[in-house]
Amino acid sequence: MLKVEHITKRYHDKTVVRDISFALETGHICGFVGPNGAGKSTTMNIITGYLQPTSGSVSIGEIDIRKKPDEYRRLFGYLPEIPPLYPDMLVEDYLRFVHEAKGLDKQKRSEQVAEAMEMADVTHVRGRLIKNLSKGYKQRVGMAQAFLGRPPLIILDEPTIGLDPAQIVQVRNILLSLKEQHTVLLSSHILSEIGEVCDEIVLINRGELVAAGTEKELVSAHTDAARYLIRAEDGMLALAENAARELCPEVRCGRADAETLELAFPKEKDPGLQLTDRLIEGGVRFGELYRKTRSLEDVFLELVNAADGNDGGRA
Ligand SMILES: Nc1ncnc2c1ncn2[C@@H]1O[C@H](COP(=O)(O)OP(=O)(O)O)[C@@H](O)[C@H]1O
Numbered sequence: 001m002l003k004v005e006h007i008t009k010r011y012h013d014k015t016v017v018r019d020i021s022f023a024l025e026t027g028h029i030c031g032f033v034g035p036n037g038a039g040k041s042t043t044m045n046i047i048t049g050y051l052q053p054t055s056g057s058v059s060i061g062e063i064d065i066r067k068k069p070d071e072y073r074r075l076f077g078y079l080p081e082i083p084p085l086y087p088d089m090l091v092e093d094y095l096r097f098v099h100e101a102k103g104l105d106k107q108k109r110s111e112q113v114a115e116a117m118e119m120a121d122v123t124h125v126r127g128r129l130i131k132n133l134s135k136g137y138k139q140r141v142g143m144a145q146a147f148l149g150r151p152p153l154i155i156l157d158e159p160t161i162g163l164d165p166a167q168i169v170q171v172r173n174i175l176l177s178l179k180e181q182h183t184v185l186l187s188s189h190i191l192s193e194i195g196e197v198c199d200e201i202v203l204i205n206r207g208e209l210v211a212a213g214t215e216k217e218l219v220s221a222h223t224d225a226a227r228y229l230i231r232a233e234d235g236m237l238a239l240a241e242n243a244a245r246e247l248c249p250e251v252r253c254g255r256a257d258a259e260t261l262e263l264a265f266p267k268e269k270d271p272g273l274q275l276t277d278r279l280i281e282g283g284v285r286f287g288e289l290y291r292k293t294r295s296l297e298d299v300f301l302e303l304v305n306a307a308d309g310n311d312g313g314r315a
């Protein structure tokens with residue numbers, strides 16, 4: 001549905017987005033994740049036509065932004081980093097105003113404004129002045145504006161930024177309710193806030209794409225070993241180590257602490273349940289045995305830190 005191809009953005013001699021390409025499938029929610037200054041907003045502003053790329057192309061469906069800009073504009077709703085709200089307007093009046101400004105079908109205005117308010121869960125504040133709303137509600141009014149007319153693609157730039165934990169949960173629930181019915185691209189610098197709602201993740205750092213795929217793909221691609229932790233008494237751990245080496249001579253063994261043995265098997269030699277069997281056969285009595293899984297967050301931090309490390313580090 002959305003195709004971003006070789007987007008580069010340069011300001012004078014500074015390249016802030018470098019050769020970014022990715023595609024987003026219809027019905028998917030894609031998290032566009034990277035630390036502050038990574039180039040998320042710049043990329044989103046290019047996708048929405050607010051900024052011209054130095055090179056590269058963007059299309060939604062078969063519509064190329066440069067060839068049919070008017071048609072293209074009708075295909076997405078956008079919540080920019082700073083929501084374009086009018087503080088002195090009432091919520092519903094504001095949404096009616098945006099509906100008109102977007103040139104959406106006048107006949108459907110009341111119906112579509114009501115629908116957008118419902119989707120963003122702001123119907124109960126429709127008669128309130130925007131300036132009197134909490135930050136969480138303001139953000140949701142901004143989201144309602146992006147939902148108007150149910151565009152094929154919804155683009156949200158850091159919808160959870162600056163919100164408190166309860167407000168973040170509310171935004172997350174709205175995002176979850178969009179699942180399967182809508183195609184969404186949303187950005188965040190905090191993976192944990194959006195990771196669970198996303199079908200796929202595009203990770204960027206310093207203007208470059210570092211990884212893209214489903215959570216499973218990313219974690220698997222950046223996991224080099226199958227790791228297990230065994231908790232037992234010291235003497236038993238030595239036995240466990242022997243049993244593991246018999247199973248797989250390449251296993252790497254280390255102590256996470258005095259009572260915990262960490263085993264790292266090469267990914268392609270993951271023993272699975274054989275490990276339990278072998279420990280029991282070897283007479284190892286253990287309190288706990290579990291597989292250590294990496295989270296997407298671990299992968300994200302590792303990729304970002306690796307890139308910063310290569311460059312002497314940058315805040
Ligand atoms: N108009 C501009 N001129 C020069 N540099 C800019 C301009 N706009 C953004 N940048 C730089 O581009 C980089 C990426 O910014 P941005 O896309 O806002 O990142 P993010 O949204 O991921 O935090 C930053 O280093 C920022 O300082």
Ligand SMILES: [Mg+2]
Binds near residue numbers: 040042158
């Ligand atoms: Mg930004």
